């Protein structure tokens with residue numbers, strides 16, 4: 001399959017890629033709100049397919065069933081709960097299930113299947129609309145929006161990312177342990193970075209920001225400072 005050429009005059013895109021817990025979602029939502037731009041949480045699409053597959057009892061090793069499931073799964077973003085939109089999968093509210101580490105691990109596993117990635121490409125590009133789009137994920141700057149005007153790659157130490165996730169899940173009442181989360185984060189990092197297709201890596205033209213020890217506001221400020229003066 002060849003990709004359709006991307007018209008560079010279309011709505012501007014700011015991509016924010018990085019590993020789990022680097023703050024992509026939080027920073028992207030703040031930046032999108034500040035700019036009045038649309039927001040794409042590409043990880044939610046992979047998580048939604050993983051959840052639809054588990055609801056349909058599809059084994060994570062059954063690549064052809066997973067590809068069919070990707071085409072068949074309806075995913076909608078609804079009203080915001082807290083500062084995150086509800087995610088409706090095949091008509092059912094999957095918001096809470098989506099954020100679990102089990103859903104993250106399933107998403108990471110199916111995301112290594114090239115046909116699943118190809119099946120989600122157009123759905124992700126359809127989020128590009130005026131006045132602009134902030135897109136977060138693993139391959140936003142490298143594969144999905146290679147012509148994005150601004151590309152950011154967020155990192156943070158694995159210990160800090162595990163601690164952030166620990167606090168986040170505890171606040172949601174999910175029972176987790178810090179060593180368990182650190183192990184899961186390191187396993188996901190390795191799988192996402194070492195897969196053959198669209199591995200997690202900074203685009204050559206991405207600005208890297210190490211968020212270890214930085215506040216959310218400080219990171220938002222650094223990202224907004226990359227945009228031309230408004």
Ligand SMILES: Nc1ncnc2c1ncn2[C@@H]1O[C@H](COP(=O)(O)OP(=O)(O)O)[C@@H](O)[C@H]1O
Pocket residue numbers: 018019020021022023024025026027164165167168211214215216219
């Ligand atoms: N710079 C930061 N400093 C401290 N906590 C942060 C920072 N960025 C994000 N967080 C917190 O870390 C948690 C994980 O962030 P999230 O945006 O979900 O990361 P990602 O989308 O990269 O997995 C959230 O609870 C968020 O509030």
Ligand SMILES: Nc1ccn([C@H]2C[C@H](O)[C@@H](COP(=O)(O)OP(=O)(O)O)O2)c(=O)n1
Pocket residue numbers: 018019020021022025042043044046047104107108111112136137138139140188192
């Ligand atoms: N653009 C993307 C987004 C997510 N994925 C895969 C790989 C990730 O481990 C899972 C879950 O991604 P998500 O961004 O929701 O996870 P984190 O919030 O970073 O923990 O999906 C991907 O391969 N490509």
